[in-house]
Amino acid sequence: MVDFDRANQTAVQRMVSSRPILKGVARARDVIPGMNDNLLLHAGPPITWERASGPMRGAIVGAILFEGLAGDWDGARALVTSGEVRLEPCHHHQAVGPMAGVTSASMAVYVVENETHGNTAYSNLNEGYGKVLRYGAYSQEVLEKLRWMNSTMGPILAQALEQSENGIDIRALLSESLHMGDEGHNRNKAGSFIYTSRLSPLIAATDAPDGEKASVLQFLADNALSVLNPVMAGCKAMCDAAHGVEGSTIVTTMARNGTDFGMRVSGLGDRWFTGPVGQPDGLYFPGYTAEDASGDIGDSTITETAGIGAFAMAAAPAIVSFISGSAQDALNATLEMYEITETEHDHFTIPFLDFRGSPTGIDIRKVVELGITPRINTGIAHKEAGVGQVGAGLVRPPISIFEEALVAFGESYL
């Protein structure tokens, strides 16, 4: 007979003790297990072209154009629908990507190693704001920026991190940034400044031309999401370490592809439990309304899965000006999440709760019993390909996937 409580303690202990270190930047095809030139990784659980949302389709087309595999939308679509180019979740390849999360073979990716448990995780580079692939934009301007990121920023970051003695400790960075008003998902402003500052001497010491070094530092400093992708890879490394514990009801993946919300559970192997994505409730940029919103999308829910993001909202009262609400709402969000989690994080602490650890390790039993689903902070994509971000807000997964997972758990263990 499995001791479920003990299994959960083991799972969250593995999650919380994980120390993910950003070690390098490399081409996806050179480092991501199973990556190849005819494969695109994407956010969320598995999806086909036919069921894909507007922004997911736009990002798929953009990545195919970026790789030079086709010259236009129709050509790109044909490659995918024929199966010549395959789609697989980032999560099937130890990777994560924000929003559409589409990652192709020649893209530069971050390499994050979990020093505690030995596993590795990957994420693409953050593109900043405006028209970007992750929100489904695929114009020439978008592809130009991706090329600059791949040919200039990627190699400079790679050389900078190679020179670094110990890499960049993502857990330590998050510990600091949660004391500086970040929650690590929608607000990564402090973390991105820490990241830029820590990288700056390393970048200055590379052999790249001064102008290129300056342009990379400017890009990092101007992007309050610079560190989101290494943070996501760090959270992925923590969550993967907690996966596969027999008898554990702890959630180790939450991810959305714009159509389906997918979840995986530590003690239930690689099975996805999926349901329809919700529509985020939040603030829209001028000129947009909820009518324009795509369904919830992105692997960035790995942050909530690891105990930050909406779970650490109390650390980030300034976020309410971005996603709506009051400072008290931010406190309440975190307090509610203690109800459905197994532990309080040793390293992620919340000053305004007198340094109480953030609620960590979602237990599907508690979710179903209390009817409280996890809170998620998220960006909101336009529903049509090519437009981009239209707002930011809050969303929750469908409770059905927790109920279904609990039934599956009963079938497996009872």
Next chain:
Amino acid sequence: MVDFDRANQTAVQRMVSSRPILKGVARARDVIPGMNDNLLLHAGPPITWERASGPMRGAIVGAILFEGLAGDWDGARALVTSGEVRLEPCHHHQAVGPMAGVTSASMAVYVVENETHGNTAYSNLNEGYGKVLRYGAYSQEVLEKLRWMNSTMGPILAQALEQSENGIDIRALLSESLHMGDEGHNRNKAGSFIYTSRLSPLIAATDAPDGEKASVLQFLADNALSVLNPVMAGCKAMCDAAHGVEGSTIVTTMARNGTDFGMRVSGLGDRWFTGPVGQPDGLYFPGYTAEDASGDIGDSTITETAGIGAFAMAAAPAIVSFISGSAQDALNATLEMYEITETEHDHFTIPFLDFRGSPTGIDIRKVVELGITPRINTGIAHKEAGVGQVGAGLVRPPISIFEEALVAFGESYL
């Protein structure tokens, strides 16, 4: 008949509307009005060698050794006691300096211009941690670091800022950093990361050797007080703009020299109101106790004078781990300061108070009427020259100086 309320509104309006911009770095003798090679500027109101505290004496000796005017303690002391080297407050020269604040003619200083009102303010460069002049240390190691700051960091910062189109907006930086857990006096962690990030592309583009650029960026990134000195000059620029309003009871200077706490009031000209400094109440570094503490010292109280520091404690709950107390104490500190201030700052807002403006513009009438003195966050120096920082905590000025100022106000205006 002067309308005192209206005068106070004018004074705080001038303070709050001030937009200080960091424009450059230059030698003190080349830019600070009245600076010369036989003059040392120091923190607080006027002081003589005879009445100076241990850390103030140590810093004076260190600056004289740094300038090569004498070769040892006795030689340096003789120069000061004979009047060959004069001592004057930084505040008499549009300048401010943390702790001892000793600034000599060849030192590199920040130049901050108040774009709104046209006045300029200055501050020396921050030395980081350990044995530093500002805490009264004056060993070879201290002087070596000052030389590196002057010969390597200063020129690189000067060139970086010269290349910058608009300089660095200190008010905007503080607006951001107060949303990132800083209060701008004892905690400048977020601000220092913002500062390093904003400088990094400018520094990368200078023509200095890569190794020197990397060393400067490393020094800035590793020092969570990097931005304190430009912030202090920014606050000085704001407070000076509010000074000299006829009939105003608003405090425009609070500063300590380790022996006396000095205050000046907008409508009372350049007269200092002084009383004995307090002993900070706080947390001591391992091995030290209150017995080791110097009296309160430094011009950094210019931050509280401008509406940040202890006045914005509610923005910085993480600071309580450094100066003692709970998150609720941090909130209460700010709430109390609304009682004795004229306005709420338009640009410095506090997320956990739902973006209420920080309490700004101390009114000596309210201080005396309510018996509530301003709260001040501070570092604590060892009472002997040469030791350095031993802790950090909270302190208040003596109420006698407010009473004395109010009497003087009555004599001038009633």
